[in-house]
Amino acid sequence: MRKEYNWHGCRVQITKKKVKHTNLRIRPEEPDVIRVSIPCSMKYEAVEQILNQPRILRWVEKYQKKASESLTKPEMQKEDKQKQMAFYREHLQKILPDLILKWERILGVRCNKVTIRDTRSQWGSCSIRSGNISISVWLGAFPEECIEYVVVHELTHLLETGHNARFYGILDQHYPKWRECRAQLKRGSF
Numbered sequence: 001m002r003k004e005y006n007w008h009g010c011r012v013q014i015t016k017k018k019v020k021h022t023n024l025r026i027r028p029e030e031p032d033v034i035r036v037s038i039p040c041s042m043k044y045e046a047v048e049q050i051l052n053q054p055r056i057l058r059w060v061e062k063y064q065k066k067a068s069e070s071l072t073k074p075e076m077q078k079e080d081k082q083k084q085m086a087f088y089r090e091h092l093q094k095i096l097p098d099l100i101l102k103w104e105r106i107l108g109v110r111c112n113k114v115t116i117r118d119t120r121s122q123w124g125s126c127s128i129r130s131g132n133i134s135i136s137v138w139l140g141a142f143p144e145e146c147i148e149y150v151v152v153h154e155l156t157h158l159l160e161t162g163h164n165a166r167f168y169g170i171l172d173q174h175y176p177k178w179r180e181c182r183a184q185l186k187r188g189s190f
């Protein structure tokens with residue numbers, strides 16, 4: 001038996017197990033997934049109460065910050081970096097096509113090509129002339145709503161090239177949580 005729900009931009013996966021106590025785990029390669037195992041007798045709803053305790057919230061935030069920092073350490077082994085890149089690339093390849101299709105429809109734009117690149121200077125970029133979009137492979141470390149924000153941001157450039165009032169007006173109208181997502185990306189950035 002497993003139940004899943006969203007919590008503060010994380011995916012919480014609850015599994016009932018033959019355990020005495022509740023266990024919380026986050027894997028470094030998936031910092032936005034919180035795995036919780038609970039005793040069979042416990043109600044799923046009780047997990048929400050546990051997670052909403054300030055000390056748990058702090059623990060999760062601290063862990064996620066550490067996980068995103070560990071991606072960026074210069075001394076990171078080459079092999080680890082390759083592995084992580086492959087992991088994030090695969091994740092992005094899985095979710096980007098649907099996100100792009102969804103936002104092309106909403107914004108009424110057409111994206112020509114999407115490339116996933118090993119860039120650390122920016123999360124995404126858009127060539128207005130060619131209609132090509134480039135996404136940083138390291139964006140794959142963030143929750144899906146942040147990835148979606150970058151997609152919306154880059155596709156919005158096909159309507160408005162500058163970061164001006166009109167540009168942010170479009171974001172406000174269609175993706176109001178963009179500010180939160182941008183802040184989260186800044187916190188975890190290189």
Ligand SMILES: [Zn+2]
Nearest residue numbers: 153154157163
């Ligand atoms: Zn931009």
